[in-house]
Amino acid sequence: MxxxxxxxxxxxxxxxxxxxxxxxxxxxxxxxxxxxxxxxxxxxxxxxxxxxxxxxxxxxxxxxxxxxxxxxxxxxxxxxxxxxxxxxxxxxxxxxxxxxxxxxxxxxxxxxxxxxxxxxxxxxxxxxxxxxxxxxxxxxxxxxxxxxxxxxxxxxxxxxxxxxxxxxxxxxxxxxxxxxxxxxxxxxxxxxxxxxxxxxxxxxxxxxxxxxxxxxxxxxxxxxxxxxxxxxxxxxxxxxxxxxxxxxxxxxxxxxxxxxxxxxxxxxxxxxxxxxxxxxxxxxxxxxxxLVPNTISWSDEERDVSAWLGNKLQQSALKSLYEVGERVRLCTDRRLKQDWIYLQSSDHFYYMSTKHFGSGQSQFSPYMSPYDAFNNYMNVLSDFIARVRAQYPDTVDNEELNALLTIIHNQEMEIKRLQSELKTVIGTNEELLVEKGKGKTTQKEK
Amino acid sequence: MKALMFGWEFPPHILGGLGTASYGLTRGMAQQEDMEITFVIPRPWGDEDQSFLKIIGANNTPIVWRDVSWEKAQARLGKYMDPKEYFHLRDHIYADFSYMHTNDLGCMEFSGRYPNNILEETNNYSIVAGVIARSYPFDVIHAHDWLTYPAGLHARSVTGKPLVIHVHATEFDRSRGKPNPIVYGIEKNGMDNCDHIICVSNLTRKTVIENYHQPSWKVTTVHNAVDPLSPEIEAIERQSGLPDKVATFLGRITMQKGPEFFVDAATQVIRKTDHIRFVMAGSGDMMDQMIQLVADRGIAHKFHFTGFLRGKQVYEMLKSSDVYVMPSVSEPFGISPLEAMQCGVPSIISYQSGCSEILHNVIKIDYWDVDAMADAIYSICTYPAMAEHLRIEGKKEVDNIKWEDAGLKIRRIYDSLM
CATH class of the missing domain: 3.20.110.20 (7-stranded beta/alpha barrel)
Incomplete structure (x- = not known):
């Protein structure tokens, strides 16, 4: 059927x-x-x-x-x-x-x-x-x-x-x-x-x-x-x-x-x-x-990704965006993370396409030209990247930062662990003391 | 097809875009095998390229009969034309102009520039046109800009051949909407009595239809093009010794070109960044005012004036620039962004310029939108992909805008008038 x-x-x-x-x-x-x-x-x-x-x-x-x-x-x-x-x-x-x-x-x-x-x-x-x-x-x-x-x-x-x-x-x-x-x-x-x-x-x-x-x-x-x-x-x-x-x-x-x-x-x-x-x-x-070695999509006659990646503008914007990806994932600021999501929508890059010059601009684009779209997006992205950078010092690379953040993240557990360890140590010491004391008293009693 | 053209400037001695356009256009048309062009200018210098057309100087055309020997004509005019032409022209003097001021050859003096007595000069030019029109056979008359309209009309009335007038600019563009009534009158008269009007952009076409009340069927747009750069110019290298980016305004510093908007945009950019410098190249009646404005804004440390640039200097300036800005308030066509693009310089142009109708790989702004202009300058100087893309795609695009194609369009108009 x-x-x-x-x-x-x-x-x-x-x-x-x-x-x-x-x-x-x-x-x-x-x-x-x-x-x-x-x-x-x-x-x-x-x-x-x-x-x-x-x-x-x-x-x-x-x-x-x-x-x-x-x-x-x-x-x-x-x-x-x-x-x-x-x-x-x-x-x-x-x-x-x-x-x-x-x-x-x-x-x-x-x-x-x-x-x-x-x-x-x-x-x-x-x-x-x-x-x-x-x-x-x-x-x-x-x-x-x-x-x-x-x-x-x-x-x-x-x-x-x-x-x-x-x-x-x-x-x-x-x-x-x-x-x-x-x-x-x-x-x-x-x-x-x-x-x-x-x-x-x-x-x-x-x-x-x-x-x-x-x-x-x-x-x-x-x-x-x-x-x-x-x-x-x-x-x-x-x-x-x-x-x-x-x-x-x-x-x-x-x-x-x-x-x-x-x-x-x-x-x-x-x-x-x-x-x-x-x-x-x-x-x-x-x-x-x-078998699909080259990327396909449902867009345009070519069914490829050239509508989002077809020119230098789009490639460079995407590159700048995803370069900070790792750093953003280390951040905890919720507004930053939200902006990170919103800035990734493929539409922003679609507006920068120069594929359809002459045949009229894309009907979906809110911009007058692809250059306008790129310019506006890059300005926003510049501000966003500056905000990401401001979260942690630039001098620390991602791997080191990750290690440090893990330490910070785990500090409570670590403290708890150390505290409990301390407690057992103190406990055993006290027991020993008590036992010693007992020994003394019994001696005295004798 | 033989065309008699009346122009005012012809390279290498030019004062504005009209000369460049006249050269490119005639050269493009000369590609058509059966095209013969006779080009009249007020005052040739003798070093014009005459390989593809014949140039006749109005100041070498007799209007009063004088007894001149062959040797004398050869000595005086040999630099400009074959002495035979002089005697041929002398045979076609059509009225007694002995009351006019003429020299020993029976010719009038022309400055070939834009002097204060320009109206008198255009009038004299049309007297000469009568002699020239009677001397040579031709099929069509083509007059470039208002200075030559009276001459074109005169030639038309003498011979009955169709007159095409070519509007490179209107008085409305030059005066930001407050036209000089005499000039407007000459333009209107030319348009009313010609057979076809060619405009360099749809913007100009609209002005001609609306402000000169011409029927739309009579007005056709033929966009200008640009000549390929010579290898000598291609070889010029960037000269700036500073690592700073350079944004350039290049053109006459007049009301029409909107220089104050460039200064305003520069102010915005300089306040926010320290890696961009600004250059205003050219001269004009608003130059002093602009220097004052730059000083008032406190940006003189990053804003430079070069004064008038000629010939190769223009290209040296362009090649040393990172952005070219043309914030024209009203530009019938505007060839200079095309030249900048040829040099691989990303360009920002106003929607109010005619060339924005055919260019895609440029940034277009409204001339008054200073924020957008500043933003675009910043963007090109800051995001390498933007500059790179505009540079490569812009050059590719402009290399495909050819005078030859414009010439074919004009030819079709000629053919329709036969």
């Missing part, structure tokens, strides 16, 4: 405010609360809230035969808690139905997997804990930022204890193979992979309301008919997309919500079911291994 596996990505970065170089050293608040609030509330009203309601209705209507999965970045969750708590409530209700799966990812929607394995591990753990706390289920499937994947990342993920992961079914990696099967990582055969079906996903995400597309308009029965027409042995159709597709990228007036409402009915008529990544990976065996 064929199954459609829906997974929606939800992420919003903490956008930076205009931060000039004369703010460095004076102003330690970096975020544009006004813009963040406005954007999040707008998207919530247009997309998240109505989409949550629709999915809940569908799940109730089909009594659990309709299922979806979400991956919500930690920074998005934080913004929702502040600016639009009703969205979190919506996800909680969905979680309660028991037919929704939550995936784990890097807390900051960061590129840590490419630069800082330890940070990657920490953020995944932080995110998994957060999801469990909010929605009461422990995620078992990992989704890296923007579906970034490579053999090296597979190793990191498997070594963290995850055996299930999703990524892009990039054509240049798959070749003639179909994304509609489960694969396993070449370097860690224990790690099963679920791949995005780009064609069907992009039909909805990018082409749904494109008048010049020869298949326009896309209707639910046509779409399901395409899926039904795939070879019968291909059992999984993985539709991975941005949650904003529902209502924001494809506004409500395009009929996107009606399309989704009609999908399950036509699917069931054609004997197609729904599943979630976790279930799909459990119920299917990997048919082949997937």
């Amino acid at each position: 064929k199954n459609i596996c829906f997974y929606f990505q939800i992420h919003q970065p903490f956008r930076l405010k205009r931060y000039r170089f004369f703010n460095i050293g004076r102003d330690h608040y970096y975020f544009d609360d006004y813009a963040n609030e406005e954007i999040l509330q707008q998207i919530a009203a247009r997309s998240y809230v109505p989409a949550n309601r629709m999915l809940l209705d569908l799940i109730n209507q089909y009594k659990g035969k309709f299922k979806v999965a979400f991956s919500i970045s930690g920074v998005a969750l934080e913004q929702m808690e502040i600016f639009a708590p009703e969205v979190i409530d919506g996800f909680r209700e969905l979680a309660k139905t028991g037919h929704v799966e939550f995936l784990t990812e890097t807390y900051a929607h960061s590129l840590a997997s490419l630069f800082d394995p330890e940070e990657f591990r920490n953020q995944v753990q932080q995110h998994a804990e957060r999801i469990e706390m909010l929605f009461g289920m422990k995620p078992t499937v990992l989704r890296n930022t923007e579906l970034i994947y490579s053999d090296e990342i597979a190793e990191q993920v498997y070594d963290m204890g995850y055996t299930k992961m999703i990524t892009e079914g990039a054509k240049h990696v798959l070749g003639w193979k179909s994304p509609n099967y489960v694969y396993h990582a070449a370097t860690r055969p224990g790690l099963k992979l679920l791949l995005k079906n780009s064609r069907f996903s992009d039909d909805i995400t990018y082409r749904f309301s494109n008048y010049s597309w020869h298949e326009y308009p896309l209707t639910a029965d046509k779409f399901i008919a395409w899926i039904a027409a795939t070879p019968p042995e291909e059992e999984l159709i993985n539709l991975f997309m941005n949650y904003e597709t529902l209502g924001n990228l494809q506004p409500a007036h395009t009929g996107i919500f009606e399309f989704f409402k009609a999908l399950p009915r036509f699917a069931f008529e054609n004997g197609i079911g729904f599943t979630t990544p976790g279930e799909a990976l459990d119920s299917h065996e990997a048919i082949d291994s997937m």
